Amino acid sequence: MQMNEHIVDQRLPRIIAIANQKGGVGKTTTAINLATAMAAVHKKVLVVDLDPQGNASTGFGLDHGARAINSYHVLIGETSLPRAIRGTDIPGLSVVPSGVDLSGAEIELVDMEDRFYRLKSALADDIDQYDYVLIDCPPALGLLTMNALIAAAAVLVPLQCEFFALEGISHLVHTIERIKKSFNPLLEIQGIVLTMYDQRNNLSGAVANDVRAYFGDIVYDTMIPRNVRVSEAPSHGKPVLLYDTNCAGAQAYIHLASEVLKREHRISN
Numbered sequence: 051m052q053m054n055e056h057i058v059d060q061r062l063p064r065i066i067a068i069a070n071q072k073g074g075v076g077k078t079t080t081a082i083n084l085a086t087a088m089a090a091v092h093k094k095v096l097v098v099d100l101d102p103q104g105n106a107s108t109g110f111g112l113d114h115g116a117r118a119i120n121s122y123h124v125l126i127g128e129t130s131l132p133r134a135i136r137g138t139d140i141p142g143l144s145v146v147p148s149g150v151d152l153s154g155a156e157i158e159l160v161d162m163e164d165r166f167y168r169l170k171s172a173l174a175d176d177i178d179q180y181d182y183v184l185i186d187c188p189p190a191l192g193l194l195t196m197n198a199l200i201a202a203a204a205v206l207v208p209l210q211c212e213f214f215a216l217e218g219i220s221h222l223v224h225t226i227e228r229i230k231k232s233f234n235p236l237l238e239i240q241g242i243v244l245t246m247y248d249q250r251n252n253l254s255g256a257v258a259n260d261v262r263a264y265f266g267d268i269v270y271d272t273m274i275p276r277n278v279r280v281s282e283a284p285s286h287g288k289p290v291l292l293y294d295t296n297c298a299g300a301q302a303y304i305h306l307a308s309e310v311l312k313r314e315h316r317i318s319n
């Protein structure tokens with residue numbers, strides 16, 4: 051019996067939420083490019099866009115037609131998750147897009163008894179072909195992000211190298227602890243990635259040092275540099291890895307993916 055359970059577990063995709071309640075810290079950029087870098091090493095990856103702004107969907111070049119059925123319909127129970135999956139130009143990488151409807155989901159979910167578990171249930175559907183599910187969370191700690199943190203096995207936190215970085219993250223860590231206690235005891239922090247690192251800026255270096263001193267090994271060695279190619283790529287509907295493979299930002303995401311996968315390997319063994 052236990053053995054069977056183990057085998058079943060092995061087949062499930064690992065679900066990683068990319069979360070930080072602050073906006074503009076690199077969640078979506080990390081979801082898009084980490085997913086692409088994982089797909090480049092032949093992992094099957096599903097990105098779930100859980101932000102009503104739909105930046106991840108845009109970043110993969112999905113037009114409005116492709117978003118007609120989206121994560122809102124999945125959460126509300128109007129469709130199954132597999133039916134909301136859309137392919138991308140990247141082999142092995144698919145997306146559940148989001149749509150503006152999603153901004154109303156928090157209110158619609160409030161009255162549902164299982165409101166915290168909507169995404170978890172949806173992800174229990176037949177998606178065994180994926181190795182990883184990356185959830186791009188909205189910039190808030192509301193019901194959508196809670197659904198992601200309850201569905202996930204691990205959370206990856208992008209942290210922008212700026213002055214208030216540490217303040218926001220203590221709130222997030224507290225929320226993660228609360229979710230572990232009440233909803234999802236096995237949730238772990240996969241890691242913290244420092245984003246928009248600017249080596250010419252002393253503050254960037256100071257923040258990076260502070261974060262490492264405070265969080266130690268949880269922080270990935272890889273830092274994502276501030277790189278204009280990274281910010282240009284979404285307007286072309288492409289991950290930076292396709293837009294300009296050789297730029298510093300793309301290379302950093304390749305390194306990050308290898309660190310993430312190394313940690314995953316350690317966890318699964």
Ligand SMILES: Nc1ncnc2c1ncn2[C@@H]1O[C@H](COP(=O)(O)OP(=O)(O)O)[C@@H](O)[C@H]1O
Pocket residue numbers: 072073074075076077078079080105189245246247274275276277278280281282284299
């Ligand atoms: N490494 C980077 N270099 C330059 N610009 C970046 C980088 N990472 C993200 N950006 C830009 O910063 C903005 C916020 O990033 P985004 O990933 O959308 O953050 P979030 O999803 O946390 O709100 C976007 O315009 C994005 O293109």
Ligand SMILES: [Mg+2]
Pocket residue numbers: 077078079101105187188
């Ligand atoms: Mg975002």
